[in-house]
């Protein structure tokens with residue numbers, strides 16, 4: 001690569017002081033990875049490994065103990081409208097209607113716009129997530145979980161951020177609703193050059209949506225162990241990708257990592273055995289392009305074991 | 311289902327009212343004319359009509375008289391009930407809104423800063439339980455004006471519930487919503503006005519509703535003390551006239567006005583209520 005990547009995470013470390021004055025809790029240490037412009041990247045790892053912490057650092061709501069993040073050549077500091085966030089619990093303002101929640105974001109983003117323009121723009125994004133025909137005037141408490149998350153996604157897309165951050169956005173939704181909103185998300189994303197970074201604990205969701213999946217080992221001292229390329233052509237649909245040759249190779253690779261290697265690779269609480277010299281980018285793996293040589297990649301995991309607890 | 315319950319309740323309320331008034335009416339027998347009184351009754355003062363608790367029928371008649379001509383002013387000891395209520399409401403509302411003007415911004419600052427919350431807490435805890443009337447001598451001495459002192463007493467009694475509730479409501483705003491403000495780059499003033507204020511509004515309004523209730527309780531006592539005008543003075547004046555019919559009538563008026571004030575604040579409170 002000749003020029004610098006769009007987003008560069010450099011030696012990111014997060015430690016929390018221990019409440020009883022003992023050794024601090026190191027959530028992760030020396031994390032490095034890049035994201036290119038327009039890329040859709042998912043990160044997968046077990047609950048508590050520090051995914052949300054990474055996301056909060058990227059959004060600017062939290063700051064790392066050391067290391068930094070550069071976006072578009074600028075070091076990040078604090079929250080900014082360049083980065084839109086969709087939280088797992090939707091984080092809509094309950095006293096505002098769905099439309100007004102989106103307007104809230106658009107007004108903050110484009111304070112110079114006229115009232116009509118703000119409204120039109122907001123309405124357009126609610127239309128994209130299929131939330132019009134009366135539902136736009138309802139308060140969040142009068143909407144289902146899926147509808148709330150649609151509003152939250154519309155709000156984040158409507159501010160047209162350079163980077164969109166999603167923290168397990170579909171974790172609380174039933175499978176059917178999740179499928180529909182995944183389709184909507186992919187449709188909106190395809191029509192834009194939006195860069196997306198998304199946390200998920202659903203392997204199938206990651207394969208459907210992502211260009212690349214980052215695999216995180218268990219904490220403390222969590223690492224981004226691998227960067228798995230999803231070599232499945234777009235547009236993808238849930239019905240078709242399972243027939244793609246690479247699908248089960250990727251899937252098995254991810255499931256095997258979560259089931260086994262995330263634990264084996266975890267460094268535990270004792271300090272580094274290997275001395276790091278310089279930033280270590282995660283190893284790039286392309287399971288779909290490998291010829292099936294090992295027996296491990298051929299064994300197909302039954303669908304009911306597919307979902308890993310997040 | 312609800313309407314039938316409401317209807318039943320209304321029906322029951324009316325029965326209770328009729329029963330209560332009936333018992334009251336029967337317990338206060340009509341005054342016999344002087345010729346019918348026994349020697350004993352004359353001795354114990356039964357002849358003095360004013361010494362009796364009047365029956366409800368007398369109060370209804372008095373209410374009709376007073377309410378059909380509420381606004382007249384025949385000097386300090388004879389003003390219409392409307393004028394007296396007007397004086398009291400003026401004092402309550404001016405003291406109350408001055409308190410709100412201070413309590414809500416200060417409560418906001420206290421609620422936003424854990425340090426200020428802790429630092430102000432001991433003062434609030436000591437000042438809050440002081441009976442508002444205990445301030446009256448000090449107010450009279452410093453302000454040297456009985457009307458202004460009454461307003462000050464209202465001010466001091468309504469400030470605490472509003473201050474405490476505002477601070478509590480602001481401190482309890484969900485972190486998620488503050489994070490939404492932060493990720494949208496809102497400055498502190500905008501965050502306060504368009505995120506924290508609506509989020510804390512139900513709690514703040516609860517405080518305002520408690521305050522107006524207390525202020526209305528206190529004004530009667532304050533006006534009995536400072537005299538001159540107002541519904542509290544009216545009650546005291548009628549007691550001095552031994553006109554118990556008017557005393558009972560004005561007690562009822564105090565209750566009704568207090569209920570209306572509370573209903574008005576309940577209405578505002580409902581309009582800022584939201585469901586998470």
Ligand SMILES: Nc1ncnc2c1ncn2[C@@H]1O[C@H](COP(=O)(O)OP(=O)(O)O)[C@@H](O)[C@H]1O
Pocket residue numbers: 016025027045046047048049050051052053054219310
């Ligand atoms: N404020 C905090 N103080 C101490 N430890 C924390 C704090 N926030 C998170 N942690 C710890 O950091 C680790 C990572 O948390 P998190 O990023 O939420 O994990 P994930 O999103 O991957 O489930 C967890 O072990 C959690 O207990």
Ligand SMILES: [Mg+2]
Pocket residue numbers: 051052
């Ligand atoms: Mg998390």
